[in-house]
Amino acid sequence: xxxxxxxREPLTAVxxxxxxxxxxxxxxxxxxxxxxxxxxxxxxxxxxxxxxxASTASTAKVLRISAIPDQKPEKLNRLYGLVANELSKQLGxxxxxxxxxxxxxxxxxxxxxxxxxxxFGGLTGVQARLQKPGARVLAQRDIDASFHTIFIAxxxxxxxxxxxxxxxxxxxxxxxTFGSESSTSGRLMPQYFLGKAGVKLxxxxxxxxxxxxxxxxxxxxxxxxxxxxxxxxxxxWRSSLRxxxxxxSKVIAIWKTPGYPDYHWIAQPNLDQRFGKGFTxxxxxxxxxxxxxxxxxxxxxGLFGAQQFTDANAAAYGQIEQVGRQIGKxx
Amino acid sequence: MxxxxxxxxxxxxxxxxxxxxxxxxxxxxxxxxxxxxFAWAALTPATDPVVVQxxxxxxxxxxxxxxxGWALSLLLGLGLGLLSSRxxxxxxxxxxxxxxxxxxLLALPRSIHELIWGLLxxxxxxxxxxxxxxxxxxxxxxxVARVVxxxxxxxxxxxxxxxRTAGAPATGALLTAIGPPLLPGVISYSGYRLECALRSATxxxxxxxxxxxxxxxxxxxxxxxxxxxxGLWLLLAVMLxxxxxxxxxxxxWSMPRRLGLAAAAVPVGSRGREILLAxxxxxxxxxxxxxxxxxxxxxxxxxxxxxxxxPQGWATALALPWPSLIGSTLLLTLIAAGxxxxxxxxxxxxxxxxxxxxxxxxxxxxxxxxxxxPLTALLLLFVLQPGVIAAALALGFHNLGILGRLxxxxxxxxxxxxxQALLCSGTTPRLALLYGRFSALARTYLAYGAYRSDVILRxxxxxxxxxxxxxxxxxxxxxxxxxxxxxxALLAVYALLTLVGEDLSDRGRQRLLGTA
Numbered sequence: 049x050x051x052x053x054x055x056r057e058p059l060t061a062v063x064x065x066x067x068x069x070x071x072x073x074x075x076x077x078x079x080x081x082x083x084x085x086x087x088x089x090x091x092x093x094x095x096x097x098x099x100x101x102a103s104t105a106s107t108a109k110v111l112r113i114s115a116i117p118d119q120k121p122e123k124l125n126r127l128y129g130l131v132a133n134e135l136s137k138q139l140g141x142x143x144x145x146x147x148x149x150x151x152x153x154x155x156x157x158x159x160x161x162x163x164x165x166x167x168f169g170g171l172t173g174v175q176a177r178l179q180k181p182g183a184r185v186l187a188q189r190d191i192d193a194s195f196h197t198i199f200i201a202x203x204x205x206x207x208x209x210x211x212x213x214x215x216x217x218x219x220x221x222x223x224x225t226f227g228s229e230s231s232t233s234g235r236l237m238p239q240y241f242l243g244k245a246g247v248k249l250x251x252x253x254x255x256x257x258x259x260x261x262x263x264x265x266x267x268x269x270x271x272x273x274x275x276x277x278x279x280x281x282x283x284x285w286r287s288s289l290r291x292x293x294x295x296x297s298k299v300i301a302i303w304k305t306p307g308y309p310d311y312h313w314i315a316q317p318n319l320d321q322r323f324g325k326g327f328t329x330x331x332x333x334x335x336x337x338x339x340x341x342x343x344x345x346x347x348x349x350g351l352f353g354a355q356q357f358t359d360a361n362a363a364a365y366g367q368i369e370q371v372g373r374q375i376g377k378x379x
Numbered sequence: 380m381x382x383x384x385x386x387x388x389x390x391x392x393x394x395x396x397x398x399x400x401x402x403x404x405x406x407x408x409x410x411x412x413x414x415x416x417f418a419w420a421a422l423t424p425a426t427d428p429v430v431v432q433x434x435x436x437x438x439x440x441x442x443x444x445x446x447x448g449w450a451l452s453l454l455l456g457l458g459l460g461l462l463s464s465r466x467x468x469x470x471x472x473x474x475x476x477x478x479x480x481x482x483x484l485l486a487l488p489r490s491i492h493e494l495i496w497g498l499l500x501x502x503x504x505x506x507x508x509x510x511x512x513x514x515x516x517x518x519x520x521x522x523v524a525r526v527v528x529x530x531x532x533x534x535x536x537x538x539x540x541x542x543r544t545a546g547a548p549a550t551g552a553l554l555t556a557i558g559p560p561l562l563p564g565v566i567s568y569s570g571y572r573l574e575c576a577l578r579s580a581t582x583x584x585x586x587x588x589x590x591x592x593x594x595x596x597x598x599x600x601x602x603x604x605x606x607x608x609x610g611l612w613l614l615l616a617v618m619l620x621x622x623x624x625x626x627x628x629x630x631x632w633s634m635p636r637r638l639g640l641a642a643a644a645v646p647v648g649s650r651g652r653e654i655l656l657a658x659x660x661x662x663x664x665x666x667x668x669x670x671x672x673x674x675x676x677x678x679x680x681x682x683x684x685x686x687x688x689x690p691q692g693w694a695t696a697l698a699l700p701w702p703s704l705i706g707s708t709l710l711l712t713l714i715a716a717g718x719x720x721x722x723x724x725x726x727x728x729x730x731x732x733x734x735x736x737x738x739x740x741x742x743x744x745x746x747x748x749x750x751x752x753p754l755t756a757l758l759l760l761f762v763l764q765p766g767v768i769a770a771a772l773a774l775g776f777h778n779l780g781i782l783g784r785l786x787x788x789x790x791x792x793x794x795x796x797x798x799q800a801l802l803c804s805g806t807t808p809r810l811a812l813l814y815g816r817f818s819a820l821a822r823t824y825l826a827y828g829a830y831r832s833d834v835i836l837r838x839x840x841x842x843x844x845x846x847x848x849x850x851x852x853x854x855x856x857x858x859x860x861x862x863x864x865x866x867x868a869l870l871a872v873y874a875l876l877t878l879v880g881e882d883l884s885d886r887g888r889q890r891l892l893g894t895a
Contacts, residue, residue, distance in 0.1 A: 120601050149587025152859045153506065160505030160683040175861060204409075223407060223764065230859045253407070254764035256852070265600040272602070274410030274761040377860045379692060 111135065111143045111323070111331075115167035116154045118231065119284060120264050121147065127351040128167075134344055138334040141323060150261075151230035155179065164319060165331060170195075170232035170310040170368040171377055177362065178378065182317030185362045186332040189354035193364070194307030196282040197233045197241070200267065201302045205276035209302045216245035216303065222276040225258035227266050230377065231281075232310050232368060234263055238279035240371045241305050264288070271299040281310075283353040309364045313357075332359065385818040387825060388724045394717025395725075398768060405768055410761030413602065417758065420604030424612055434594060434610045441590030442617060443668045444508070445580035448515025449573050450665050455516060456523020457565070459485060463524055464531040466557070470539065471549050482528065489521035490877035491870065492837045493579050497588050498858060499866075502685065507678040511588040515579050519572060530564045531557065566632070566654065570625040577618060582751040582841060592751060599757055615749050628657075685863055692864035699853060699865065705872065708849035711767050711774070712836040712880070718775030719835065720828035723783040724817055727790075731808040740783065747780025752842045770842040770849070778835055786824055790816045826891040833884040837877050 113135070115128055128145040136143040146163060148154045151172050157163045159179040165186075168176055177183045199216070201207035207218055219242070227234025239249070249257055258275060260266040263284040270278040271294060285301065288294040313335060319328045335357045338345040349356065372378035425431070461467050463481040468474060488496075497514030504510055539556035543549070584592020591610055598607040632654060668674075730736025756773035763769045790812075798815030802808065817824075843851015850869055857865035 121597055148506070149593050152861075153501065153587050155861070156502055157506050162505045179861065202409075223409065229855065254405075254766050256765055256848075258760060258765060259855075261596075261600045265602075268602045269410075269761075272410050272413045272761070274413060276409070376695070376856075376862075379695075379860065379862060 109141060109323070111139070111141050111164050111319075112146050112162065113143060113165045113167075114146045114148055114154060114157070114163045116151045116169050116172050116228075116230075117148060118151075118169065118228070118234070118262055118281065120262070123351070127348065130344065130348050130351070134338070134348060135331070135334060138337075139323075139327075139330060151228045155230075158183070158314070158316070161316065163316075165313060165315050168312060168314050169230070170308070170312075170365055171236045171372050172230055172232070173312050173314055174365050174369045174372055174378060175230070176314055180317065184315045184317065184328055185360050185365075186313040186315050186328070187335045187357040188309070188312040188360035189352055189357055191283060191354055192311045192360070193309055193358075195233060195310035196307055197238050197279050197305040198282050198285045198301045199238065199277060199279055199303040199305075200270050200285065200299050201277040202270050202273050202275070202299055203297065204273050207277055207302055209300065211303075213241055213245050213303075213305075216242050216247050219277055220247055220251040221253055223254065223258070223274075224252040225260045225266055225269055225275040225278040227260055227263050227278075227280065229259050231263075232308075233281040234266065234279055235259070236368070236371055236375060236377060237305060237308055239375055243374075264293070267294050267299065271295060273298075277302070287353055308367060310368075312360045312365075385813045385821065387821045388813075388817045389721065391717045391825075391828065392721025392725045394714055394721060398714060398718070398771070401768060402763075405764045405766070406762055407764055408762055413761045414758070416602075417604045417607075420608045421611075423605060424608035425603075425605040426609070430606050431609060431613075434591065434606075434613055437584070437591035437594045437610070438613050438617060440508075440672060441580045441584055441592065441614075442577065443672045444511045444515070444583070444588075444590055445573070445576040446668055447512045447665060447672070447674060448519065448580065449569075449576035450661070451512060451516035452519030452523055452572065452576070453569050455520030456527055459520060459524035460527025460531065464528040466531050466534070466536065466539075467553065470543070470553055478528070482525070485521045485524050486878055486881065487521075487874060488517050489525065490837070490874040490881070491518060492840050492873075493518050494582060494586060494841055495854070495870065495873070497583050498586065501588065503682055504678060505681075505683055508589060508672045508674045509676065509678045511580065511583045511590070512674055513679060514583060514588065515576055519576065519579075523569070523572060526568050527561075527565060530561055530568075534560055562654075563632075567629055570629060574618075574622055574625065577621060578748065578751075581614065581749075582753070585751045585753055595751070595754060596757075599754055611746075611749065615745060618749055619745060688863055692862060693868075696862070696865040696868040699868070701872070704850050704853055705876065707767055708836075708839050708843070708851075708876065711771050711839050711843070711849050712832065714767065714771035715774035715778065715839075716828070716832035716835045718771060719778035719782050719831065720825070722775070722779050723786045724824075726783070727786065728809050728812060731812045737787075741787070744780040744783040747776045747778075748784070749780070750777065752777045752838065756842045765848070767848045770839070774835060774838060774842050777838075778831055782828065782831055785827060786820070789820050789824065822891045826888040829884040829887040829891065833877070833880050836880040840873065 113128060113132060115124060117124060124147060125145070128147075132143040132145045146157075148157055148163075151169070154163070154166060154168065155172050155175045158166050158168075158176045166176065173185070177185070199219075205222060207222070210218070226238065229235055242249075253276075258269075260269050260275075260278065263280045266275075266278040266280050267285070267288050269275050282304065285294065289296070313332075315328050315331060319331070320326065336359060338349060338357060340346040340349055340355065369378055459481070463478050463485060465475040465478045468476075468478040493514050496517050497511060500510045500514055534557060536556075539552055542552035542556050547555070580590060581592045581595075584590035584594075585596045587593055591614060595607060595610050595614075598604070598610065726740055727737070730740055752773045755776055756770055759769045759772055763772075795815075797819070798811045801811035801815045806814070839849050840851040840854060843849040843854065850873060854866070854869050857869060
């Protein structure tokens with residue numbers, strides 16, 4: 049018994065010593081944030097939220113841009129990498145693209161102050177502004193003032209193109225998929241027009257529509273025949289046809305909705321405090337100044353599927369807000 | 380009338396009948412091409428270094444989150460487990476009442492799935508690496524606490540009483556008399572929890588909380604099956620390595636099994652020095668991982684205000700179709716549990732005559748454990764209509780992977796004697812397996828099945844989010860509408876359901892084990 053104890057003791061001591069030596073090497077994970085954390089412990093959460101950006105000096109000078117993940121991540125990475133470079137060049141600050149994983153997460157991250165400038169859809173933009181009073185609508189594409197949804201169908205489904213909203217009744221009993229549940233062109237407006245035609249969500253095969261997650265996914269799923277029909281963003285549909293991702297012998301457009309306002313850039317209310325007076329306007333001017341004559345800006349505009357950006361104002365999105373309230377996405 | 384034990388095992392498989400009958404109507408066959416492409420891609424995963432690199436990074440994050448969440452949950456669980464043990468309270472203060480109260484309170488964090496914790500914390504704290512870690516640690520911690528206190532209160536107290544009567548102080552007596560016998564059970568259970576944590580971390584990733592899960596989802600959604608399979612094979616390698624390491628350590632350290640009959644021949648819990656060394660190594664590893672993932676505990680203190688509530692919110696929350704939501708959730712649980720519990724012995728019986736059958740099944744089950752249920756549901760939707768059956772199949776498949784492995788482990792631990800005797804006397808391999816091994820295991824297996832059904836009820840939220848059925852689908856809608864009132868109501872209903880479910884499954888388990 050005694051012997052066993054003796055043999056064990058030095059080993060334990062060595063182990064304890066080893067663990068202790070490792071400790072300081074890894075313990076100060078973030079020495080800078082420690083005093084801030086302990087100081088604000090007694091303060092209300094709301095107050096912390098306000099002091100937070102100021103206390104972390106390293107993030108204060110980085111403009112974090114993001115976008116709702118409406119397309120494939122590879123494309124988003126390429127596009128917003130270019131946007132970050134261009135803005136960084138024009139504004140003289142570090143610009144970082146922060147990818148988010150879903151539409152709701154983009155809105156939440158904007159509310160929590162983790163994102164400074166976000167390319168939102170119509171609905172998510174309204175949600176973001178309602179959750180962050182004072183946020184500014186900066187710009188939209190030339191195509192966003194009157195944006196469209198395309199209803200697409202697989203050729204196997206037997207669905208035929210039509211010219212009137214009433215034609216949507218043909219979709220009853222079919223397998224139908226939206227894009228993301230918070231998408232304006234992939235869910236909100238198509239659901240609004242389906243409602244106008246008297247089609248309820250429970251009228252689809254299986255008693256519910258699918259939510260593919262993104263416009264690319266909707267096109268792929270309808271083209272494969274997994275769903276008979278779906279609703280996609282007109283610009284993504286056009287670019288899929290152009291680059292051959294959508295095969296006309298397998299998937300066709302059956303109806304184009306009337307226009308409605310969609311995507312836009314929204315900025316945090318506190319950019320001027322953090323980056324200097326007039327910074328928000330500078331960002332707006334930079335975005336609006338992009339022209340196809342500049343090779344890099346041409347690439348960006350091409351990926352956005354637009355000729356140029358224009359100033360946008362919040363009032364234009366009143367219709368989206370109204371529909372959002374009807375459908376229960378805005379309350 | 381009571382069914383014979385071998386039949387008892389097969390009883391839950393009855394749920395297969397209605398499912399198989401309904402399946403032809405639900406199949407739409409639109410996406411068989413896609414299923415074919417998916418299967419083919421398994422053999423031809425993408426090997427592009429850029430893809431593999433980003434997958435490896437994701438895998439690292441997932442594994443790191445799992446490890447940290449697991450470690451934190453053990454810490455929490457041990458502390459809370461001691462706090463909710465009748466024995467400890469009784470020895471230290473003479474009254475056992477606070478233990479029961481703490482135990483009840485702990486049922487609440489346990490009743491809510493880690494995914495919901497994750498999504499809620501995401502709203503409160505924002506996108507921080509710490510979110511996933513804490514999301515895993517909260518329900519896991521409460522689960523570990525329950526197991527620890529159960530283990531503690533089931534230990535023989537003679538040693539403790541002897542020490543106390545001899546005049547030893549309470550804490551010292553507890554440490555000496557209770558510590559050593561408690562440890563093997565806790566270590567064995569914590570190994571199992573680490574396996575679960577890896578699965579949970581993958582699942583949290585699917586819903587955007589970081590790591591490999593999100594890449595799996597995105598590649599599936601954009602139908603890039605080759606990339607998807609590179610991720611799946613990598614994850615499989617990690618999962619199997621982890622599982623076999625834990626099994627090896629469990630054997631080496633003579634720790635008790637989860638589902639076993641034969642009492643261990645070696646004294647439980649040997650090689651204390653190795654265990655100590657492993658624990659000592661764990662600490663620096665954990666700190667390094669936390670540093671690499673930028674998990675900062677201070678992040679958790681920075682709460683963000685929630686968006687304002689709508690004035691009529693509570694009225695709309697009450698107006699949700701509660702009966703049908705709850706009904707389909709319960710139906711989903713029943714079918715999924717029946718599928719998982721029933722199919723495992725049935726499949727083992729089906730392949731009993733073929734030597735390679737069991738290996739194939741093990742691979743299938745490994746995939747079941749590996750694939751997050753929402754991914755399986757998405758795959759199923761290529762050929763099935765959305766709804767309860769699709770969701771139940773996805774959830775059942777996942778749990779089949781877990782139950783099947785346990786059943787097989789239990790079978791192997793039971794020893795081959797009876798089965799061999801039956802085989803030698805000319806019985807067919809299937810009957811020999813059924814009577815030789817399953818009948819002895821029947822009650823413990825079903826008791827574990829009862830526990831698993833309770834877990835499945837909690838997991839319904841995960842597939843509901845995808846397959847459009849039950850409370851889960853409503854949860855997704857309410858989340859995307861930022862309807863906090865609806866979310867609160869949904870969570871309350873969920874918690875209530877799982878608490879009732881837990882109680883029922885406990886009673887079922889006690890009856891099964893008590894009459895054995």
